[in-house]
Amino acid sequence: MNRSATLFILGCSALSALSAAAAVPAAPRLTLGACTDPALPKDARCGIYEVFENRAARKGRKIPLRVVVLPALGPDRKPDAIVAFGGGPGNSSVEEGLYYSQELAPLRRHRDFLLVDLRGTGGPGLLDCPELHDVQGFLDHYVPTDKVRACAGRLRKVADLSQYTSDNAIDDVDEVRAALGYPQVNVMGGSYGSRAVLVYLRRHPDRVRTAVLSGVAPTHDRAPLFFARSAQKALDGLIAECARDAGCARTFPHLKEEIDTVLAQAEREPVRVRLLDPKTGQPYEIRLSRSGVAQTLRYMLYDPAAAAELPLRVHLAVQGDWRPLTQSGVSSAQGMSSFDNAFFFGVTCSEDVPFIRDQEIPAAVAGTFLGDFRIREQRAACAEWPAVKVPESFLKPVVSDVPALVIAGERDPATPASDNEEAARTLRHSKYVVIPDAGHGWNGFKGQECLYSLYVKTVEDGAVDRLYTSCVAKMERPAFVLSPGDPEVAVSRADLEPLVGTYAGEETVKIDLLEGRLRLEIESKAFLLIPTAATRFRPEGLPAGYAVRFEREGQGSATALVLVQPGKPEERLARKP
Known part of the structure; x- marks a missing residue:
């Protein structure tokens, strides 16, 4: 999701980008039609746009890009669209863009959302590495070299893998913009999506009206060089916060020592934990x-709701119960390995890893719990991937006069606040905001509507001069979780069966029975549900605060399902007939 250097004022690079853009022939028009994907809103319009894989040559293989437009809902439609970029690199911008459109619903009154999957990341153009969607391999090696080699060998038979870079991907998107007739766009993205925003600002500055960036991964990031340092700083901050919190300090008075203990124990001998697969109901070992x-701890620090449980899950492991910590590791591995594809390796192996110098590594990892693990593993993986190192000029900070909002998390273990602040310095009309106690996002925070209102006002005003950010200081992080929560209760199969069914609202959820337990399926994810009351359950493996509640009258079937998420309004889904 994800990842300063000397500031450098660009000279004529913006003019060069404009000249290069002007030299490209006019894009053909793109006609959109009805969408066939039931996960998309009914009013969405879909299409496929083909671009040359080798944009410089403008000949040879063409690749399809999935394009989705969510049309403005009000009568006063503005000509500029909103473009949201996915993180990763490698996540689907269409899928993440749908989330943006829901959280920023007021923007749809007057503007279209233009969602385009970057080359190789989704739709018919996906160049996936299913070999790497492996939890154990991820936990052991992040990206196992032999599987990277296998994926590269398979994909290079059909694609030129050296062409999957940020510059090419952003030029693709701007070509789609032109084909649909939008004169300008408002761009937004977090994590890698912020780099996509920066590259758009650099290569097509006249086409960008506003920009919103969060968890900024600057062009000079050279990930994962500073991951270990940033993760250690985030962990130290969490330990210090626990010491200041009366409940956390009382319950976990030796948090630092317990973290050292679980790391040392796993180093002496790997810990083996048996879990149930929520898709099959069968036991398996991790x-x-x-x-x-180390990776589990790092990824828990990404998410404030998960970070609030880190002291408890570490404490339970020290006491001999490794299941909760292992479930966090499995959840992270499933999410982070899902975007291992040609674009992930194309970007990281051409724009970041090649610029890491051997002499920098010892100082970058000294005294950290992650050490040089990620650097070693990603260097080995990139040695197997046919990427081409981009010119060193790519690392120069992006200079822009476009109004920009930059949002950082105080304890971001991947893209620290210092990276965000540094990027904001050369975005000369920017507003820089830091969320106290936040990580790589703000999941679980109370007051999230504050941030979304800043997104909306930036786009609606076309400026950041009148942004009032005082509400950010009033946001509240999730409270530390001091106990495992409500205990599991026994619920008979006869009482579970009336809850089985499909429930729909903004999302569609399927509930079924698997080996005598309820299972929830949403999109491509599945969770076993632990009963804490006859009609209330907590999804196994998710942080505290997540719950599922069923509405049921008498002895009949449930009529609705309510999704409970920390820091967000409850979402009621009606049972489908």
Whole structure:
């Protein structure tokens, strides 16, 4: 999701980008039609746009890009669209863009959302590496070299893998913009999506009206060089916060020592934990080595709701119950390995890893719990991937006069606040905001509507001069979780069966029975539900605060399902006939 250097004022690079853009022939028009994907809103319009894989040559293989437009809902439609970029690199911008459109619903009154999957990341153009969608391999090696080699060998038979870079991907999107007739766009993205925004600002500055960036991964990031340092700083901040919190300090008075203990135990001998697969109901074993524990801790720090449980899950592991910590590791591995594809390796192996110098590594990882693990593993993976190192000029900070909102998390273990602040310095009309106690996002925070109102006002005003950011200081992080929560209760099969069914609202959820337990399926994810009352359940593996509640009258079937998420309004889904 994800990842300063000397500031450098660009000279004529913006003019060069404009000249290069002007030299490209006019894009053909793109006609959109009805969408066939039931996960998309009914009013969405869909299409496929083909671009040359080798944009410089403008000949040879063409690749399809999935395009989705969510049309403005009001009568006063503005000509500029909203473009949201997915993170990763490698996540689907269409899928993440749908989330943006829901959280920023007021923007749809007057503007279209233009969602385009970057080359290789989704739709018919996906160049996936299913070999790497492996939890154990991720925990042991992040991206196992032999599987990277296998994926590269398979994909290079059909694609030129050296062409999957940020510059090419952003030029693709701007070509789609032109084909649909939008004179300008408002661009937004978090994590890698922020780099996509920066590259758009650099290459097509006249086409961008506003920009919103969060968790900024600057062009000079050279990930994962500073991951270990940033993760250690985030962990130290969490430990210090726990010491200041009366409940956390009383319950976990030796948090730092307990973290050291679980790391040392896994280093001496990997811990083996048996879990149930929520898709099959069958037991399976996960092995946590030191690298697996380190990665689990790092990814828990991404998410404030998960970070609030880190002291408890570490404490339980020290006491001998490794299941909760292991479940966090499995959840992270499933999410982070899902976007291992040609674009992920194309970007990281051409724009970041090649610029890491050997002599920098010892100082970058000294005294950290992650060490040089990620650097070693990603360097080995990139040695197997046919990427081409981009020119060193790519690393120069992006200079822009476009109004920009930059949002950072105070304790971001991947893209620290210092990276965000540095990027904001050369975005000369920018507003820089830091969310106290936040990580790589703000999941679980109370007051999230504050941030979304800043997104909306930036786009609606076309400026950041009148942004009032005082509400950010009033946002509240999730409280530390001091106990495992409500205990599991026994619910008979006869009482579970009336809850089975499909429930729909903004999302569609399927509930079925698997080996005598309820299972929830949403999109491509599945969770076993632990009963805490006859009609209330908590999804196994998710942080505290997540719950599922059923509405049921008498002895009949449930009529609705309510999704409870920390820091967000409850979402009621009606049972489908």
